[in-house]
Every structure is written in C-alpha cells, then in structure tokens.
Amino acid sequence: MQIQRKTLAQEVADRLIEGIINNDYPVGEKLPTEPELMKIYGVGRSSIREAIKILSIKGVLNVHQGLGTFVVSKNMQESLESQMDKAQIEDVQEVRSLLDSKIAAKAATNRSEDQLKNIKNYLDLRNTFAEENKILECYQADINFHIAIAEACGNILLKEIYKVASSHILRSFESRHNDTESFKISQAIHNSLYLAIQNRDAKNAAIIAQQIVDQIY
Structure with a gap:
C-alpha cells in the first residue's frame, strides 16, 4: 500500500491536541479565532476549518455558531x-x-x-x-x-x-x-x-x- 502523508489540516489537528493536553487550550475555554489560529500555525483558513472538523468528530471540540469553538474534552473518542x-x-x-x-x-x-x-x-x-x-x-x-x-x-x-x-x-x-x-x-x-x-x-x-x-x- 502507498504511504499517505499527513495533510496540513491533520498536522494542525495534532498540534491543537498537543496544546489541549498541555492546557494551552483548557477544557471549557474558547479556542483563538480562525485568523489567530492561521497566524499561529501558518496555514490557510481551509486547513484550520478542516482541523476543527476533525477534532469535532473526535469529541474534542464543539463549534457553537456565532460564539466560537470550545474545548470540551482532552479524551478523543475512538477513531x-x-x-x-x-x-x-x-x-x-x-x-x-x-x-x-x-x-x-x-x-x-x-x-x-x-x-x-x-x-x-x-x-x-x-x-x-x-x-x-x-x-x-x-x-x-x-x-x-x-x-x-x-x-x-x-x-x-x-x-x-x-x-x-x-x-x-x-x-x-x-x-x-x-x-x-x-x-x-x-x-x-x-x-x-x-x-x-x-x-x-x-x-x-x-x-x-x-x-x-x-x-x-
């Protein structure tokens, strides 16, 4: 089988997970805004949004329309x-x-x-x-x-x-x-x-x- 390289979105998701585990982004707190995350990780808006979708699916983040994206857990659901x-x-x-x-x-x-x-x-x-x-x-x-x-x-x-x-x-x-x-x-x-x-x-x-x-x- 071919070895698939990580996408930018997956790399951002991994970095966000590290930050959540290290309490850089505590549970219950809101993540920085999309423009701030783009600046922190040096990627485009689409990569940030896809990373957030990945972690939302895994039960780590919860997106509240109009309010922002919140950290809800350090424990990822079974992939x-x-x-x-x-x-x-x-x-x-x-x-x-x-x-x-x-x-x-x-x-x-x-x-x-x-x-x-x-x-x-x-x-x-x-x-x-x-x-x-x-x-x-x-x-x-x-x-x-x-x-x-x-x-x-x-x-x-x-x-x-x-x-x-x-x-x-x-x-x-x-x-x-x-x-x-x-x-x-x-x-x-x-x-x-x-x-x-x-x-x-x-x-x-x-x-x-x-x-x-x-x-x-």
Whole structure:
C-alpha cells in the first residue's frame, strides 16, 4: 500500500491536541479565532476549518455558531479507523457501498480538471495491471480510482469515511491470490463512470456507481 502523508489540516489537528493536553487550550475555554489560529500555525483558513472538523468528530471540540469553538474534552473518542479495525470486512464493505452512488454524483458536480485527470490516471493503471494480471497492483489501482472520486466529491467527511473504509477493504484483498479477469470485465463500466463524471452527469454517475457496487456489468 502507498504511504499517505499527513495533510496540513491533520498536522494542525495534532498540534491543537498537543496544546489541549498541555492546557494551552483548557477544557471549557474558547479556542483563538480562525485568523489567530492561521497566524499561529501558518496555514490557510481551509486547513484550520478542516482541523476543527476533525477534532469535532473526535469529541474534542464543539463549534457553537456565532460564539466560537470550545474545548470540551482532552479524551478523543475512538477513531473511525480503530472502529473499522474491529469490524467485519462485510460491514466495512457495506459502509463503502452505501456511499458510492452519493459520492459519484457529488464528484460529477464538484470535480476539478486536476481531480478528473487523477481519476483517469488510476482508471488507466487499473486497466494496465488487469491486462498484465498483476492482482495486488490492480486492487490498489481500483481502490485509488474510487478514492480519487471521493476526493473530488467536495465533502470532507464523506471523503474521509470512504478513504478509511477503502483502506480496510484493500487489506482483505492482499490475502487473496487469483487472477484479474473480473477487473477486465468491469473495466468498461468503470470507464462509463469516469465519462459520467467528466460530463458532469450526476444522475448517471450515481446509477453507474450503484451498478458497480451491485456488480451489474
């Protein structure tokens, strides 16, 4: 599997956690404002907002609209990733399958040209590895294709949940040793999904994504 580097938002979240643990930001107190945090950590507004979302999900921060962001706990709730570690692969697969059509539709609406190129790159790699019968590389390219779509959907929470679920599914694939015939068969419908996203056809993208989930191809 590829090693993923931390985003700026995750690095800011880690620094905020350190500050909370060290009582730089005591429980019950309000965090500095967004402009102040941008100056403290030397990052843009989007990174600060995403970091706050990460820590809100983990039960550390609570955002009160119009009042500010407050520290509510030093103890992070069990992360989504650790919960998925304990889950059955079938449950993880179900989570991913429930998200696919929604993510594909949003990606068709929100994707950028660079994101579209990234999706196409993994689609082509998927085909190349399938033709060369490189099973693990093909699985990785397939997962990366779907993650690239999730990254283009424009919803941070959907993207993060999908990425965690997909990484766990890949781990189950790594113990399998068979051929890539199913990937060759499904390449055409994956290409159709790409074209729907390219054409900003959200309705068709959702339908095709669900067909891939249901293995109707």
